[in-house]
Amino acid sequence: MSKLPIVKFPHSVLRRPAGEVPPAEILSSRIQRLVSDMKDTLAKAPDGVGLAAPQVSVPLRVFVISSEASSIDAGMRVDANDANKPQKWEYHVFINPVLKKRSREKTTVTEGCLSVPEKFGEVSRPAKVYLEWYDERGKRHGRGFTKFFARVLQHETDHLDGLLIVDRAKRMLRVSRGER
Numbered sequence: 001m002s003k004l005p006i007v008k009f010p011h012s013v014l015r016r017p018a019g020e021v022p023p024a025e026i027l028s029s030r031i032q033r034l035v036s037d038m039k040d041t042l043a044k045a046p047d048g049v050g051l052a053a054p055q056v057s058v059p060l061r062v063f064v065i066s067s068e069a070s071s072i073d074a075g076m077r078v079d080a081n082d083a084n085k086p087q088k089w090e091y092h093v094f095i096n097p098v099l100k101k102r103s104r105e106k107t108t109v110t111e112g113c114l115s116v117p118e119k120f121g122e123v124s125r126p127a128k129v130y131l132e133w134y135d136e137r138g139k140r141h142g143r144g145f146t147k148f149f150a151r152v153l154q155h156e157t158d159h160l161d162g163l164l165i166v167d168r169a170k171r172m173l174r175v176s177r178g179e180r
Helices: 029-043 068-073 147-160
Strands: 050-052 062-066 091-102 106-112 119-126 128-134 140-146 172-174
Touching: 029 050, 029 062, 029 091, 050 147, 062 147, 091 147, 106 147, 119 147, 128 147, 140 147
Parallel strands: none
Antiparallel strands: 050 062, 062 091, 091 128, 106 119, 119 172, 128 140
16 A cells, blocks of 8 residues: 555646546456555545545546544544544445435535645535445445535545536635644
8 A cells, every 4th residue: 555646736637527447447456556545545634534536646436435424424523632643444435436316405514625725615515415336346336325424425526527626615715724
């Protein structure tokens, strides 16, 4: 496993729709190494809960989401004494994800992005989604998601379509590292 560099806006790979991974190639060493490296990269990104392949210069429809997103939905908080200790999160892998359904109900929340550092945007997204995808073992899945996890899924799917928070935000806010 190795940490990959995360590209920043306005890098052109972030603006191109990503290509599908042929299902027969999911178990290939190339895709397995990509998934492993993306997990490692996300684990070392202190402010991230999701990472899409285009963010590491790979134009494929793959993203990973940390189980931290589920803990946020559950209302779990990190103890202040443990805030600087790296967490051992699990990572959910989504290959060729397709958003099949979106609720009419929307929520507006401030989002950040590893590829748009020090900027946050108020983004309105459907509160519930139904997603179909393959996991890293090539197994096909389909299920509904809600709350923060649904928001992260939509954010990462946007990356696969060449969209960023700067495209979706009603307004953008700039925050320097020292202001958080």
